[in-house]
Amino acid sequence: MAGPILVSLYYSFTEFNLFQSPKWVGLDNYLSLFSDPKFVRSIINTAYLTVIGVPLGLALGMLVALALNFPVRGQPLYRAIVYLPAIVPVVTATYLWRWVFNAQYGYLNQMLGHLGLTGPNWLSDPVWTKPAVIIITLWGIGGTAVIYLAALQQVPQQLYEAAAVDGANGWQRFWHVTWPALTPVTLFQLIMGVIAAVQIFAPTFLLTQSRGNAANGGPGDSLLTYTMYLFQNAFVFLKMGEAAAMAWILFMFIGLLTLLILFSSKRWVHYGSE
Amino acid sequence: MSGPTQLSRRRFIGSGVATTAGLGLLSSCSKSSGSSGGKTTIRFSYLWTGEEAKALETVIAKFNASQSYIVVKGVSNPDQQAQLAAMTGSKGSFDVSDNFGTVTGAWASKGVIKSLDEYIKKDNFDIDDFVPSAITQCRYQGQIYQLPIAVNNSALLYNKDLFDKVGIAKPPTTMSEWAEAIGKLTKTSGGQITQLGLGGTSGAGIDYRLMGAVYGGQWYTDGKPSPTDQGNIDGADFYVNNVIKKYGVKQIDRFVSGFGDYQSPQNPFYQGKLAMVIDGEWQPAFIKQFAPKLNWGVVPVPYPDGQQDQANTNLVNPGTFFIPSNSQHPDQAWEFLKYLVSKDAMRTFTVALSNLPARKSLLGDQAYADIPNFDVFLKLLGDKNASSIPSEPSFSQYTSDLGTADDQITRLVKTPAAAYAQVATAAKSYG
Numbered sequence: 201m202a203g204p205i206l207v208s209l210y211y212s213f214t215e216f217n218l219f220q221s222p223k224w225v226g227l228d229n230y231l232s233l234f235s236d237p238k239f240v241r242s243i244i245n246t247a248y249l250t251v252i253g254v255p256l257g258l259a260l261g262m263l264v265a266l267a268l269n270f271p272v273r274g275q276p277l278y279r280a281i282v283y284l285p286a287i288v289p290v291v292t293a294t295y296l297w298r299w300v301f302n303a304q305y306g307y308l309n310q311m312l313g314h315l316g317l318t319g320p321n322w323l324s325d326p327v328w329t330k331p332a333v334i335i336i337t338l339w340g341i342g343g344t345a346v347i348y349l350a351a352l353q354q355v356p357q358q359l360y361e362a363a364a365v366d367g368a369n370g371w372q373r374f375w376h377v378t379w380p381a382l383t384p385v386t387l388f389q390l391i392m393g394v395i396a397a398v399q400i401f402a403p404t405f406l407l408t409q410s411r412g413n414a415a416n417g418g419p420g421d422s423l424l425t426y427t428m429y430l431f432q433n434a435f436v437f438l439k440m441g442e443a444a445a446m447a448w449i450l451f452m453f454i455g456l457l458t459l460l461i462l463f464s465s466k467r468w469v470h471y472g473s474e
Numbered sequence: 475m476s477g478p479t480q481l482s483r484r485r486f487i488g489s490g491v492a493t494t495a496g497l498g499l500l501s502s503c504s505k506s507s508g509s510s511g512g513k514t515t516i517r518f519s520y521l522w523t524g525e526e527a528k529a530l531e532t533v534i535a536k537f538n539a540s541q542s543y544i545v546v547k548g549v550s551n552p553d554q555q556a557q558l559a560a561m562t563g564s565k566g567s568f569d570v571s572d573n574f575g576t577v578t579g580a581w582a583s584k585g586v587i588k589s590l591d592e593y594i595k596k597d598n599f600d601i602d603d604f605v606p607s608a609i610t611q612c613r614y615q616g617q618i619y620q621l622p623i624a625v626n627n628s629a630l631l632y633n634k635d636l637f638d639k640v641g642i643a644k645p646p647t648t649m650s651e652w653a654e655a656i657g658k659l660t661k662t663s664g665g666q667i668t669q670l671g672l673g674g675t676s677g678a679g680i681d682y683r684l685m686g687a688v689y690g691g692q693w694y695t696d697g698k699p700s701p702t703d704q705g706n707i708d709g710a711d712f713y714v715n716n717v718i719k720k721y722g723v724k725q726i727d728r729f730v731s732g733f734g735d736y737q738s739p740q741n742p743f744y745q746g747k748l749a750m751v752i753d754g755e756w757q758p759a760f761i762k763q764f765a766p767k768l769n770w771g772v773v774p775v776p777y778p779d780g781q782q783d784q785a786n787t788n789l790v791n792p793g794t795f796f797i798p799s800n801s802q803h804p805d806q807a808w809e810f811l812k813y814l815v816s817k818d819a820m821r822t823f824t825v826a827l828s829n830l831p832a833r834k835s836l837l838g839d840q841a842y843a844d845i846p847n848f849d850v851f852l853k854l855l856g857d858k859n860a861s862s863i864p865s866e867p868s869f870s871q872y873t874s875d876l877g878t879a880d881d882q883i884t885r886l887v888k889t890p891a892a893a894y895a896q897v898a899t900a901a902k903s904y905g
Contacts, residue, residue, distance in 0.1 A: 219584040302731055305731075305732055321727040324678070419885070420885060420887065435554075435555045436871075
């Protein structure tokens, strides 16, 4: 495994088109990327999806898990319904959502119409394409919810009973008992969520597919994500050197971000033994 | 949207899924060709699928029946990335494949595909019978690297019933007539567009490459991208001024979002939602299949007023065959490639696809007589104003940047002049 990784590092310092021998160019690939407007655009798009999409996914996943933890009749059925989208393949889900998002005939805008609202042009207006992707990812939060649910069931009941004895209300019970118990799982889900978000590819690729070939970034390049631009550099423009540089930048960024999150976790994650 | 882009979508629809699956597919076609039973087996990996693949298999079967020492094994593998990756090793997994004229420069400059000049010279192979605009895209630095079979070009399709309703007696021939027709044929109700005079095939925007050419614009000049050529700007301006600015990008977006699938009875042109559309020569066959009752006609894209010498302008994009440099049996591959582009094979294949033949001697062939309105496309292909965008190594990146610019133009984010100036700046770093 180390071999290909090291080779890709070497390629990132070369001009390489797959077919001819790589030519050493030093830091040129890295430097030229930062003056490339499309590279910058891809970072902005990816940051948008990550900064908004990941916290929303975690919050919603937690809320859903809390709801699913209520001992009500038909609970297993509700849990199954919430989890179901998580097992739908991303390609199928995205095609399904393309239909739902249709500005004129889609279910979403029809529902908004019933509420007296005019739905946006989800997939053709650059302002709305990224929210559309976030909605697709939120639809599949069943996995997140299930992990939260498992964590919720590990919270000792005595703590709730003690809190009740102390006269804690619902919010106080959540903030002082439930949330601390969920923080280790939140840390895990945050790291996994961020890694998945910065590497998002399939939904954006498929949503923009109808607009042309693989070199498309959607309306106004609004869905040109980091990995999509990496893919374009590699397989459309045959710029393997720049693609490798992008991959290494991403790798280092993910490493750094993970370390930062782990470092910050000392302030907000509570483990049972503490 | 440009012709090549339309074509890519048409042919490679769904291939993105396979693409994201990675290059694993390669293993399925890694069995190399070889010799057996006195015959040399060569592998022909093609991007076509479905009916198009069937037509190709008919050609392969005919070739095999005529051969005593070569056997062709056809494999449908509609994954361009897999095709590309298979050509990177020293030993290839196929001997002949297809793509478009647009890849010639990029691949030839990197030594990926074989120059055919030596074979052409050895066999005294007649290149002059190929349509010049099609063969232009097969050349790189004077040498021929690919040979064309099926050619695509575009013209203006119009709905005769909608024209009758508003009292337009004949389709437009000049830009002023076109602008007037667009105005008369665009209908709105309660602020919403219900019928658009002229639209893109699957969304807002239009074939800006062709529009530029109609105004005399050149997309490459002396091998360098020249997006800011005045004709290119004028072509985009025509659409922006007569459609986008007049009816509003948001309204148009909303209208086109209700378009059905391109290749289905719900195509907006078949449904009467678009009175005019610039589309390719495959439409006669599609309309026959999906909208047989549609009362339609086709004419060349109008020319600028007072510039009749620009009449019949059309951009062509040939489907092509090549021999990868890592082919194990290039000589046998050449024999098969010659057959693929022979008159018989070309006729069989292009009639089945309702694509244009790449040979001049087939342009008047009776085989195409039964396809409604096909004659217009055939005549356009043979016209002196048929041209192709040269296949330079930077083509794909240039096309991508032009796509971004087209989008900005269509959304009125930038004027055509500003959007193409931005591409000109980016093009300086193409290398």
